[in-house]
Amino acid sequence: MSETNSQSPKRIIIVGGGSAGWMTAAALSSVLPENAARICLVESEQIGTIGVGEATIPDIINFNAMLGIPEAEFLKATNGTFKLGIQFVNWGRQGESYMHPFGQHGVDMNGIDFHQYWLKYRQDHPDSSIEDFSLSAIAAQGGKFAMPDPNPRSVLSQLRYAYHFDATAYARYLRGFAEQRGVRRIEGKVTHIGQHPETGFITHIDLESGESLDGDLFFDCTGFRGMLISQTLGVSFQDWSHWLPCDTAQAIACERTGEILPYTISTAKQAGWQWRIPTQHRTGNGHIYSSKLLSDDEAIDSLLQDLDGPALGSPRKIRFQTGHRTKLWEKNCVAIGLSGGFLEPLESTSLFLIQEGISKFISLYPTAAMPAVVSDEYNRQLVKKFEQVRDFIILHYKATERDDSEFWNYTRTMDIPDSLSARMELFQEAGRIFRYEDELFAKPNWIAVLLGQNIAPKSVDPIIGAVGAADITRSLQSMRSAMQGAVAKMQTHRAFLEHYAWSGETV
Amino acid sequence: MATLSLVNALGSDHHIAQVNASATPPADDIYGGATSPESYNFLRGLGLDEPLLMLEGRASFSLGTHFRRWRPGQTWHQCHHAPFPTIDGTPLIHHLTRSRTPLSEVLISAQAALAGRFAHPPADPATPLALAEYGYQFDPLDWVRLLDARIETTRVERLKAETITVQSQVAGRTVLALDDDIALEADLIIDATGPARTVISQTGSHFIADRTVNARISRQAATQTGQPGRVIEASEEGWTLKVFPQETELSLAITSPAEPNETLKGFDVELGRVSEAWQGNCIAIGHAAWTIEPLSPAPMMLLQRDIERLLELIPTTAEANTERREYNRRFRDDVDHAGLFHEALLRQEGAMNSAYWKSAAGGEPSEKLARKLRQYGHRGIVPRYDLEPFNNEDWIILLEGLGKTPQDYDRQADRLPEAETQNQLRQMKATIDNLIPRMPPHHIYVAKLKQYLEKKRHV
Numbered sequence: 001m002s003e004t005n006s007q008s009p010k011r012i013i014i015v016g017g018g019s020a021g022w023m024t025a026a027a028l029s030s031v032l033p034e035n036a037a038r039i040c041l042v043e044s045e046q047i048g049t050i051g052v053g054e055a056t057i058p059d060i061i062n063f064n065a066m067l068g069i070p071e072a073e074f075l076k077a078t079n080g081t082f083k084l085g086i087q088f089v090n091w092g093r094q095g096e097s098y099m100h101p102f103g104q105h106g107v108d109m110n111g112i113d114f115h116q117y118w119l120k121y122r123q124d125h126p127d128s129s130i131e132d133f134s135l136s137a138i139a140a141q142g143g144k145f146a147m148p149d150p151n152p153r154s155v156l157s158q159l160r161y162a163y164h165f166d167a168t169a170y171a172r173y174l175r176g177f178a179e180q181r182g183v184r185r186i187e188g189k190v191t192h193i194g195q196h197p198e199t200g201f202i203t204h205i206d207l208e209s210g211e212s213l214d215g216d217l218f219f220d221c222t223g224f225r226g227m228l229i230s231q232t233l234g235v236s237f238q239d240w241s242h243w244l245p246c247d248t249a250q251a252i253a254c255e256r257t258g259e260i261l262p263y264t265i266s267t268a269k270q271a272g273w274q275w276r277i278p279t280q281h282r283t284g285n286g287h288i289y290s291s292k293l294l295s296d297d298e299a300i301d302s303l304l305q306d307l308d309g310p311a312l313g314s315p316r317k318i319r320f321q322t323g324h325r326t327k328l329w330e331k332n333c334v335a336i337g338l339s340g341g342f343l344e345p346l347e348s349t350s351l352f353l354i355q356e357g358i359s360k361f362i363s364l365y366p367t368a369a370m371p372a373v374v375s376d377e378y379n380r381q382l383v384k385k386f387e388q389v390r391d392f393i394i395l396h397y398k399a400t401e402r403d404d405s406e407f408w409n410y411t412r413t414m415d416i417p418d419s420l421s422a423r424m425e426l427f428q429e430a431g432r433i434f435r436y437e438d439e440l441f442a443k444p445n446w447i448a449v450l451l452g453q454n455i456a457p458k459s460v461d462p463i464i465g466a467v468g469a470a471d472i473t474r475s476l477q478s479m480r481s482a483m484q485g486a487v488a489k490m491q492t493h494r495a496f497l498e499h500y501a502w503s504g505e506t507v
Numbered sequence: 508m509a510t511l512s513l514v515n516a517l518g519s520d521h522h523i524a525q526v527n528a529s530a531t532p533p534a535d536d537i538y539g540g541a542t543s544p545e546s547y548n549f550l551r552g553l554g555l556d557e558p559l560l561m562l563e564g565r566a567s568f569s570l571g572t573h574f575r576r577w578r579p580g581q582t583w584h585q586c587h588h589a590p591f592p593t594i595d596g597t598p599l600i601h602h603l604t605r606s607r608t609p610l611s612e613v614l615i616s617a618q619a620a621l622a623g624r625f626a627h628p629p630a631d632p633a634t635p636l637a638l639a640e641y642g643y644q645f646d647p648l649d650w651v652r653l654l655d656a657r658i659e660t661t662r663v664e665r666l667k668a669e670t671i672t673v674q675s676q677v678a679g680r681t682v683l684a685l686d687d688d689i690a691l692e693a694d695l696i697i698d699a700t701g702p703a704r705t706v707i708s709q710t711g712s713h714f715i716a717d718r719t720v721n722a723r724i725s726r727q728a729a730t731q732t733g734q735p736g737r738v739i740e741a742s743e744e745g746w747t748l749k750v751f752p753q754e755t756e757l758s759l760a761i762t763s764p765a766e767p768n769e770t771l772k773g774f775d776v777e778l779g780r781v782s783e784a785w786q787g788n789c790i791a792i793g794h795a796a797w798t799i800e801p802l803s804p805a806p807m808m809l810l811q812r813d814i815e816r817l818l819e820l821i822p823t824t825a826e827a828n829t830e831r832r833e834y835n836r837r838f839r840d841d842v843d844h845a846g847l848f849h850e851a852l853l854r855q856e857g858a859m860n861s862a863y864w865k866s867a868a869g870g871e872p873s874e875k876l877a878r879k880l881r882q883y884g885h886r887g888i889v890p891r892y893d894l895e896p897f898n899n900e901d902w903i904i905l906l907e908g909l910g911k912t913p914q915d916y917d918r919q920a921d922r923l924p925e926a927e928t929q930n931q932l933r934q935m936k937a938t939i940d941n942l943i944p945r946m947p948p949h950h951i952y953v954a955k956l957k958q959y960l961e962k963k964r965h966v
Binding site: 008031032036362365373377380428436437438459461463465466 | 516518521552818821832833878885886894895919921922
């Protein structure tokens with residue numbers, strides 16, 4: 001097999017820094033055997049990066065663990081905080097809010113999903129909320145945090161968390177990590193991309209400095225421009241803007257004035273929504289909207305009006321198109337991050353999709369010949385992942401009763417993918433959820449959003465009919481009381497952070 | 508199984524009747540007499556726990572299916588196995604490819620089956636036996652008897668009739684007639700009439716036939732319980748399956764209906780599936796919905812999935828459009844995905860030039876299977892489709908058994924020096940080799956287990 005080893009790509013060039021570029025560099029330098037390949041990352045300080053991925057989902061913990069990054073060190077370096085879920089405000093109806101927590105609701109019993117017990121319980125307790133049975137939701141609402149307990153019998157084992165952090169600081173941290181492992185960083189702008197005249201494979205990139213870099217394998221991390229995958233290789237784009245009509249964001253940080261919330265807030269607005277992401281010393285904010293229905297000035301006014309502290313700087317405008325490249329790997333080029341596709345960060349999936357792109361690539365690591373059999377499978381898996389995340393995001397726009405603006409009238413009445421419509425109908429009948437095998441969002445995620453946005457099942461599953469109402473009430477009240485007791489003993493989020501990973505920086 | 512599942516799951520406000528029609532020919536033998544490890548909890552849920560199956564169901568253990576001379580040079584044990592261990596964080600298959608080590612050497616359940624030995628996998632993950640998984644071998648006649656006795660103790664109404672026919676079909680609602688004159692109406696009718704498809708065939712759902720085979724079944728008593736796994740052996744005419752429940756040997760010979768040798772003749776079985784398993788108020792399960800050859804435990808796996816899918820989607824309205832659509836989508840996926848596994852076994856180059864093998868290797872090749880073969884052949888990757896019945900380990904064992912070795916392996920395997928990899932693999936093999944002789948022969952294990960269970964029962 002040593003002969004085949006010599007065929008692996010020896011010169012890897014990553015074009016573009018930011019989260020995508022440095023996550024790729026860090027992962028490759030960490031998993032590839034020493035001296036297996038020479039990795040160069042080319043980035044230009046003149047070209048800004050887009051930091052929309054500051055809120056994450058629990059999978060980021062696996063990525064950091066794969067690299068062997070100590071959690072406290074990472075949180076200090078990135079001004080990170082813990083995240084137990086997302087609070088959605090004004091989505092189903094104006095004036096309402098719900099929590100989409102990480103982890104599950106309650107405990108499944110006798111092979112029957114917990115939410116079926118809760119749906120029956122609610123028939124006699126109409127004021128009950130399913131959030132009352134989520135440890136993450138109760139802790140989030142109380143501003144508390146604790147580490148999950150690995151003992152499955154402990155109620156704390158139900159806790160799941162992710163992070164909020166400064167994505168620019170994360171890229172900087174990963175840069176240090178990657179450079180320590182031999183990644184060469186080259187400062188410079190790419191002026192030309194060379195291709196093989198017959199195969200069309202990318203052969204080299206020329207820099208403004210006059211330097212030319214030859215490569216066997218190229219990663220396009222150039223953001224929306226897609227310098228390699230789109231401008232050079234001409235891979236087309238699958239546009240989903242008819243389902244997800246927002247196309248612009250205005251982002252700004254502000255001073256943090258209150259407690260550090262252990263959750264993200266997403267507030268639906270006239271023609272889009274606004275995020276609020278608490279890091280240790282400031283709050284990240286952004287207003288995502290449809291530019292066809294809201295002017296930039298109106299969007300900025302709305303953004304600034306809803307900050308909860310003095311603004312730090314001026315809003316930064318980001319234009320985007322929702323969808324993905326029809327091929328995320330073409331010839332010897334792999335598009336990671338925004339160059340491969342974009343889904344608005346409503347469920348904090350931006351860094352997850354980068355992570356998926358990298359981990360699938362590593363699991364399919366090619367020979368230098370870049371056989372189509374490998375890229376074909378990569379593209380199949382990545383496109384499926386984009387489609388699954390897409391459906392979950394569309395759900396938030398479709399499952400609404402809002403009729404107060406053209407934007408909501410459009411999303412409420414638009415046609416949606418068959419895969420989503422079948423799933424919504426199934427839930428509406430008897431609260432049933434069907435999950436695809438390798439789907440990112442699990443049953444509790446779908447249940448939180450469907451119920452949170454007032455998609456009420458017409459009936460409960462008949463199999464719950466055999467369980468007595470008194471038994472259900474006793475079980476659920478016992479669960480709730482155990483969760484409340486566990487949360488009461490937790491530290492506040494801030495106290496936990498100060499003890500565990502306080503950065504010591506100021507604004 | 509469906510009756511017991513329904514009566515266990517639904518409250519007493521649901522009336523359940525079971526109709527046994529003596530004119531419907533039994534076809535349980537073509538389920539293949541073996542379950543997969545996934546059936547353990549399902550069977551327990553029906554009240555068929557292991558002590559009952561051993562003491563009253565004449566079950567024995569199954570570590571998989573031994574394929575003997577499937578093609579020239581192709582003999583392997585298609586064993587049940589827990590997820591393969593990783594070495595240095597890289598999947599086992601890449602290290603095996605790198606060091607050219609045969610997979611079967613490091614599979615405890617394959618080696619135990621080859622030696623005719625069995626012991627329950629312990630909970631302690633430190634022993635390689637913990638990675639073995641097992642199902643059961645059984646005689647369907649025994650299990651039907653057990654299930655029947657259990658149903659007798661429930662509130663299920665038992666009806667008997669010579670014939671069941673469809674009396675009327677109005678607006679998608681089927682009404683049955685027992686013995687041509689007693690009308691039987693129901694909100695939901697489960698058609699479990701096997702290949703006769705008595706009800707579903709009258710609802711507008713049509714059978715999509717793949718091909719027809721001939722099956723001949725025989726039973727004979729054995730002086731002791733046989734191997735801890737089924738045996739399949741190929742011949743020019745087709746193949747023969749042998750199943751070894753307690754002190755019995757079941758034999759099922761599958762040939763072509765065009766087979767000229769009259770001594771091999773049994774009854775014809777049309778393979779394929781119905782277009783919609785749920786049509787109107789009728790749901791077909793088991794052989795009424797699909798018929799596939801018992802080359803693997805797929806028939807029992809699919810039957811279990813049919814019942815589980817039914818329980819997940821018990822309708823809440825008369826129309827049940829949403830549940831029906833979802834049921835049929837998953838039904839098609841499940842049957843088609845199980846079919847890929849069998850297609851891989853049957854569609855091979857160098858197949859014998861007889862009526863059975865030509866027919867088995869014919870038809871349109873599946874793109875999904877082609878993708879699996881391409882990816883595995885290239886670098887040991889097995890692409891997964893949604894909720895496939897067979898897991899990664901099943902596929903890797905199958906493809907290795909069929910001699911499809913990956914051309915290359917994951918580069919991450921190179922992080923470990925080759926000598927170290929070989930050392931670890933040698934240790935795995937040596938541990939297994941040392942353990943196997945200490946495991947009891949299958950027949951002795953079954954006998955001792957029964958003695959123990961009997962004693963425990965009377966304490």
